[in-house]
Amino acid sequence: MVTLADVARHAGVSSSTVSYALSGKRSISRETRLRIERAITDLGYHPNAGARALAGKRSHIIALVVPLHTEVYVPTMMEIAIAVTVAAREHGYDVLLLTNDEGPDGVQRVAASGLADGVILMDVRLDDDRIPVLHAQRTPAALIGLPDDPGGLSCVDHDFAAAGALCADHLADLGHRDIAFIGYGSAVYRRHAGYAERTVNGFRDRAQHRGLRFLHRPCEGSYESTAGTLARILADRPDTTGFVVQNEAAIGPLLSLLRASGRTVPEDASVIAVCPDQLAEQHSPRLTSVTGPKKELGQVAVEQVMARIAALAAGAEPEDELALMPPELVVRESTGPAPHR
Structure with a gap:
């Protein structure tokens, strides 16, 4: 294992000078610093975290x-x-x-x-x-x-609030007036996860502004829970034609359940997901999505x-x-x- 002393000998300086160069505690000349850096590169020296922490009060x-x-x-x-x-x-x-x-x-x-x-x-x-x-x-x-x-x-x-607003605007622009937001399981909202609550709030505010009728229903994401969520949505709002899904696990079950109920996507029901592009591309039909870097x-x-x-x-x-x-x-x-x- 290469030691600090090995670096010092290779650079032709003292061990303390190498230590100062690594810790930044004292200024050294540019020429000396370059020699030390070359020696570190040549020898493949890697100071351990404990030594760095002691020498420079940083663990890196x-x-x-x-x-x-x-x-x-x-x-x-x-x-x-x-x-x-x-x-x-x-x-x-x-x-x-x-x-x-x-x-x-x-x-x-x-x-x-x-x-x-x-x-x-x-x-x-x-x-x-x-x-x-x-x-x-x-x-x-x-x-x-x-x-x-x-x-x-x-x-x-x-900007999750803006993401929720984009979903509402897109469906409103297509003429949908009854929209359901299928979110994460109730535990996510109980612990006030910012990404979940901000998306719903952004969607709700824009939906109200656009004069949409909407529901927000939490969903655990399994096939059974998604089936129950969809059944409740259609019982409460049978004219629902637009679905926003933020729970990634519920996307596949929702598409299957809509087909099983005789609703063709997108002719009878439109689905937009807040999810990564890779996931949106995996489904049939490919999903309209709102995503971010x-x-x-x-x-x-x-x-x-x-x-x-x-x-x-x-x-x-x-x-x-x-x-x-x-x-x-x-x-x-x-x-x-x-x-x-």
Whole structure:
């Protein structure tokens, strides 16, 4: 294993000079720094996290907190997590992935240990109880999600309210007047998941503005629960011709159930989904969808947390940043003009 002393000998400097170059504690000449960097590259030296933490008071690790609830769409969460990992490496940082739903205790443990220089939280709730821990520890943090009170934080998220509004506008423009919103299971709304509530609120506000009759029904996503949800919708509003689906698991069952009930998509019923393009393309007919960039979420979150780390290292107060990614409507074969009654 290559040691710091090996790097020093290769560069023709003392071990303390190499340490200063890595930690940034003292200024050294540009020529000396370049020699050290060349030696590190030539020898393949990788200082361990503990040594970096002792020398420079930085671990060069970011903790990414991703509680994997059973009702979340894991492929999307993992795509964002991979984007965070790639972006962090571009800054010379590694990522510590925490997937257990440990809540405030897990965040407290990581923040107080000094193991990570910063934290990125995912699956953010509107009243997220992990946020006070970040404030108390003065931990450089970025949120992939938007709480009710983002003060003292940097946040990046899809504009879910705008996504819900796009769905309502698209169906209204096609002449649909009775629309049902099939959402996530009730547990998601009980824990006030921001992505779920903001989408419904955006849809509801725009639907009211457009004079639409609408229902919002939670759905667990299984075939049986989707069948029950659809039966209740049609019992309450038999003239429903437009369906907005945010629960990815319910999309396939809904399409099958509509066909079984004698409703052809899109001639008799239009379906629009809030889901990734890849998922929308897998169904028959291909789904009209509202989606947003996922890779960019991870990239922006890393930039935000790095800016907060740098500000605190310089003795400055970090600037709060809020970035909302605009949604994109992609029209495919699952939506069409409302049928004449």
